[in-house]
Each structure stands twice: as C-alpha cells, then as structure tokens.
Amino acid sequence: MTDQLLGRLRIESIDSVSLLGSLAESAAVVLGISISDAARLGTLTGEVAEALVRDAYDDETEIDMELDVVRSAGSCRLILRDHGAPMDLGRGGYPPRVSELVRLGFADGLEIAYEPRVGNRAEIAKNRSFASVSSDEEFVAAVESEADTPDAADFDDSGELDLQVRAMAPADAVGVARLFYRCYHYTAVQAPLVYEPERMAEYVEAGRHFGTIAVTRTGRVVGHVASEIERPDAITGRIGLFAVDPAYRRHHIGSKVGFAHVVRLVERGIVGQFTEAVTVHLASQRSALAAGGHEVGLLLAGQSPRLSFEGFEGTAGRRKSVLLFFASLGAIPGRTVHVPNVYREVIGRIYAECSLEREIKTDFDPRSPADPDGTNLKLTLSHETGVARIRVAAYGHDFLEVLQEQVNQLRLNRFDVIWVYFPLADPATSKYASGLQELGLSFSGVYPEYLDGDYLVLQCLNNVDIDPADIQVASEMGRYVRDFVVADARRAADREAVQSRSRARMARIYEALDP
CATH class of the missing domain: 3.30.565.10 (Histidine kinase-like ATPase, C-terminal domain)
Structure with a gap:
C-alpha cells in the first residue's frame, strides 16, 4: 500500500x-x-x-x-x-x-x-x-492437520517436485504464516511480522517486504526468503526470514528460492544486501558466508533482550550481539572515503574482504570551514529495540559539544545501545570521528552503500554487560572483527572512566577551594 x-x-x-x-x-x-x-x-x-x-x-x-x-x-x-x-x-x-x-x-x-x-x-x-495467528485456534488446527510428509500430487510423473518459484504477493501472507508455523511454531527469532498476515500483506504491497516464495502444485507455500527495503530509492536491503517446509526438505528448495530472489533483487536495482547473523550459534553466520557475505561489523548488544533461543542457556532476558555481513550483488561504484586514522587498518581490511573499490584518505585540512549552519544531527529512537541512532548530517564547530550532549541525554533516558553514523564521504569525518572514546563511543563497523553512501558506525553501550566468550564466530575474518570491536569497546570504557575520575577530582578541588 x-x-x-x-x-x-x-x-x-x-x-x-x-x-x-x-x-x-x-x-x-x-x-x-x-x-x-x-x-x-x-x-x-x-x-x-x-x-x-x-x-x-x-x-x-x-x-x-x-x-x-x-x-x-x-x-x-x-x-x-x-x-x-x-x-x-x-x-x-x-x-x-x-x-x-x-x-x-x-x-x-x-x-x-x-x-x-x-x-x-x-x-x-x-x-x-493486527490480529496474530498465535491466538487463532482455527489457524493452528488447520496447520497441525496438514500432513508432515509430501503430498504425492505435488510431484510430476518423473518423481520431481513441481514448484513455482515467484514473487510473494499480499495474498500469500497467510500461506507464509503457515510455513513459519510448520518450521518454528511461534519461536521464529526476530520474525513477529510473519505471524501477522494482514500487517505482512501491507508491507508486501508497499515494497518493504520484498519476498520470494516456492509454491507446490497443491498451493502449499514451502519456501520463503525476503529482503527488507526501507525506501523506494534504496540500493541495499537486509535479507532474512528464510524458511523451508520440513516436509519438503532435500528438494533443493532453499537454493532455488535463494537464486530466484537474488535475480529479482538485481532487477530491482539492489546492489548489495546486509545480513544480521546471531552470535549465540554459528548456523546463520555460515549461511551468510555461503551466500557470499563478508563481515563488516559487530553490533554489541544489538539484539533485543526479548528474544531468546531454545537450547541455549543464559540467553533469556539478555541482549545478544549481532554480526553484520554485506554481500555485493552487482556493480558497486568506486568511492573516496575519509576515515579516522585510528580505524584506517580495520576499515581497509573490511573493504578488501568485500572487494569494494575505495580510495581511503585519513588527512583533514584543519583550515577547512565548518558548516555555516552548524552541527546537524538526525536522531531516531526505537522503543521496541531500546536503540537510539544519531546520524551526522553536517559538522559545525560545536560538533563535539552537541554530540556529547545527545549521547549523555540518551543515556539518562535509559536507551541500552546508541549508534552514531558518520558519513565517510565527508572529509571532516576523518577528524571528528577520531578520539571519541572519551564519550564512550567505540568501533562497530562500516555500512557500504547505506542511505547516500558509506557510513562508519560507532557504538555506545549504556549499562549493558557483554561477555566476549558468548560471541561465537564462524570465520577468521569474523574473529578479526570481533576481537577489534571488543578491544576498542574496552579502550573506550577505560578512557571514559579516566575522564569521569578526572572530572570528579576537579569537582572536589573546586569544592575545597570554595570558601
């Protein structure tokens, strides 16, 4: 719609x-x-x-x-x-x-x-x-009455499964809900959308849920994958919500749906896809790697504490970290990016792993004029995830002061995680995104072709504890990204603590001097 x-x-x-x-x-x-x-x-x-x-x-x-x-x-x-x-x-x-x-x-x-x-x-x-099928007794009864073995009518005379792989339409929302119930009942992680068919139908109609499905002769939806595309002019999206009917596995449905989906994305003008893979187990990371993805960041505590994983002790009620992957789907234009020298090595390696053509510059002319209109930050708050986002639109002479005020206030308002997005196309980023560890900000990752170009993302955890031992990774690059992100977060915490002690010490001195 x-x-x-x-x-x-x-x-x-x-x-x-x-x-x-x-x-x-x-x-x-x-x-x-x-x-x-x-x-x-x-x-x-x-x-x-x-x-x-x-x-x-x-x-x-x-x-x-x-x-x-x-x-x-x-x-x-x-x-x-x-x-x-x-x-x-x-x-x-x-x-x-x-x-x-x-x-x-x-x-x-x-x-x-x-x-x-x-x-x-x-x-x-x-x-x-919207009504959820989780409270629809007729829906549950209908799905549970379905056979857990393939229907013979879905196969051709040679014994091959006859599938139609096509774009998902709004009318397919109930069929997709039935598929996810057969796969996960009501435990699909980060997928409440699939249990609300009316909401999903609206997302499909609006182009936000860009789905590809596999349908049998008898009309049963047996495969699904989708990309979340936020804006009509977007050239990247987030892929996920993959499911294959347990009764119809071993018929290469996943590969057929995945291939058709990529073709449709390219036709749509999408040049790359982000994937958020959980770190409490390796399955989703391996899938992202198999699909051509490369690790570009680690979102510490990026997953809501409302989500838990069956079979993994200690995950309930805690925020989990998410590994971010990027996969190129087509020709991505070369760009010049301006990065802080402190992150030159890690950003360079990420670009090399993704085979992205980037000219990396770390120098900044201090005589360059600041934006005459001053600092401009675009702010987004999310109740459901407990995440606050700050996107830098322009740097003014007051940038550090304004950013610190924003971060401090969001902390006071108990947002668990704060992400700050710095435009790498702006030469001033190489200056202003450096040395922010005293504000509690540390490296999270790089978002290629996000919004209007590449972005450096720094993160701040607000009274959220992360145990690095809980962050599992499936590749050598994953280990490199994890170790760098965790180490930088520790450095930020240490430097912020030193700053806090210094401010407290000065306050005591001024108090003693006050007659």
Whole structure:
C-alpha cells in the first residue's frame, strides 16, 4: 500500500498547540489503535510540539506549524513540521521528557531532523494493531492437520517436485504464516511480522517486504526468503526470514528460492544486501558466508533482550550481539572515503574482504570551514529495540559539544545501545570521528552503500554487560572483527572512566577551594 494522508492541521498561534495532540489521539483511534495507546500517542505529540515551540520559537506568539496524519504500511505516522523555525530542536539534545516517553512506549519510533532555513521535522510512528495467528485456534488446527510428509500430487510423473518459484504477493501472507508455523511454531527469532498476515500483506504491497516464495502444485507455500527495503530509492536491503517446509526438505528448495530472489533483487536495482547473523550459534553466520557475505561489523548488544533461543542457556532476558555481513550483488561504484586514522587498518581490511573499490584518505585540512549552519544531527529512537541512532548530517564547530550532549541525554533516558553514523564521504569525518572514546563511543563497523553512501558506525553501550566468550564466530575474518570491536569497546570504557575520575577530582578541588 502507498502512504495515505488522512488529515492535516496547520496552526499559526501558540495558543493552538494543544490541538495537535488532540488530533493525533483521535486519528490513532480511527486507525484501530487502542484508546490507551492513542492517549499516550497524543501526549507525546503534544510534548514534541510544545518542545519545538519552546526551544525553536523562543517567546514568539505567532508560529507556523502543521501536523500530517499518515496511514502507512503497518503503522500510523504523525509528521510534525514547522516552517522556518530559527532553531534546531535537536541541537541541544532531545527534550528529556520526549525521549523518556518514547523509551516508555508512548510511540514505537521517533525521528527528528532539522533542515537549515526550512525548519524542524519530527515523525512519530506507532504500529497499528493486527490480529496474530498465535491466538487463532482455527489457524493452528488447520496447520497441525496438514500432513508432515509430501503430498504425492505435488510431484510430476518423473518423481520431481513441481514448484513455482515467484514473487510473494499480499495474498500469500497467510500461506507464509503457515510455513513459519510448520518450521518454528511461534519461536521464529526476530520474525513477529510473519505471524501477522494482514500487517505482512501491507508491507508486501508497499515494497518493504520484498519476498520470494516456492509454491507446490497443491498451493502449499514451502519456501520463503525476503529482503527488507526501507525506501523506494534504496540500493541495499537486509535479507532474512528464510524458511523451508520440513516436509519438503532435500528438494533443493532453499537454493532455488535463494537464486530466484537474488535475480529479482538485481532487477530491482539492489546492489548489495546486509545480513544480521546471531552470535549465540554459528548456523546463520555460515549461511551468510555461503551466500557470499563478508563481515563488516559487530553490533554489541544489538539484539533485543526479548528474544531468546531454545537450547541455549543464559540467553533469556539478555541482549545478544549481532554480526553484520554485506554481500555485493552487482556493480558497486568506486568511492573516496575519509576515515579516522585510528580505524584506517580495520576499515581497509573490511573493504578488501568485500572487494569494494575505495580510495581511503585519513588527512583533514584543519583550515577547512565548518558548516555555516552548524552541527546537524538526525536522531531516531526505537522503543521496541531500546536503540537510539544519531546520524551526522553536517559538522559545525560545536560538533563535539552537541554530540556529547545527545549521547549523555540518551543515556539518562535509559536507551541500552546508541549508534552514531558518520558519513565517510565527508572529509571532516576523518577528524571528528577520531578520539571519541572519551564519550564512550567505540568501533562497530562500516555500512557500504547505506542511505547516500558509506557510513562508519560507532557504538555506545549504556549499562549493558557483554561477555566476549558468548560471541561465537564462524570465520577468521569474523574473529578479526570481533576481537577489534571488543578491544576498542574496552579502550573506550577505560578512557571514559579516566575522564569521569578526572572530572570528579576537579569537582572536589573546586569544592575545597570554595570558601
């Protein structure tokens, strides 16, 4: 489905700001969100609007703001814009109450961006409610009544399994749900989407769930793989949700579906695929390697504590680390990247392993002017994962101060993991992304062809303990990435601790000097 604008409210007086929260609440109820969740969504919308007025408009009484209510695939989106506000809402850090409300689940996601001379844009997302087959007794009974051996009608006269491998359509969502139930019952890791057929159908229609399936003569879906493609103009995606019907294994369904899927991705214009592989076991890493993937990063504590693994003790209630792979599918353009000297070796090796043509530069002319509009950070908060993302859009002279304020505030709001994305196309990255260990930031990885180019990602763990012994890897490159990431995280923790002790010591000195 395409995004549908349901309504727009524009206000020009500071006295009308409260109307924005009321519209958000009413629209959420119309879209099927529960009354209690809609009320929380309205509260958050009002808080964001009031923070924008307070921080961006100072004491002005005439303002120019509008709120769009958009029905999107699987969600309700509330897009709040001001027009020409003179100040960046996120410059001094999120308003503390706003980020705290997101962490408490008042919304599933929040993005705030500032465009100089245009204004602030805040997007609040709330997942709409869909029925899950986990509570559908008829669905469960129907699937469990299916034979656990192949149907003879699905084979041709020569005994070969007759399959149709094709693009997944919205109408296939129930069939895919049945497939995943046969494979995993309700334990598919990171796959709640497959148990909500109506939500999945909307994702398929919108192009976000780019799936390929295998269907037998009798109409049974026996194979599935999909890529998550966030935007229509994206040239990379995330591949996953692979499943083959247990009753139909040993018929090369996985390879047939996988090959057809790659062909479709190339036709779609996708040049590379990311894969997130768990580290509590090696199966998904081996699959990623077999598909031509290469390790490009390690997301420490990147997996939600809500996910557990049957047969692996001690995984429940803990965040797990995720190994990130990248596989090239087509011709990827050469690029010049500007990297901090401290990460020159590891980034160079990652590019070499991926066979990506990159000219790596580490020098930066200190006389280069900073962005005249100042530092610009685009921020994304996720309630469900407990992860906060900061993407650098522009470097100003105040970059370190602004970044430190953002990181500190997100820590206070109890986000477990903070990822900071640095554009490697910007020469200033070689300067500003270096020496950030005192802020608790350490190397996570490189994202080739992500958004508008390559990005360096640094990570910060907020009171989350990681045991390196729990991080299993399936290759020599995996060991190299793991060891580097873990060592850099330790260095960051040590340097931050030294800084904290120094600040505390100076505070005691000043206190003693104070008469």
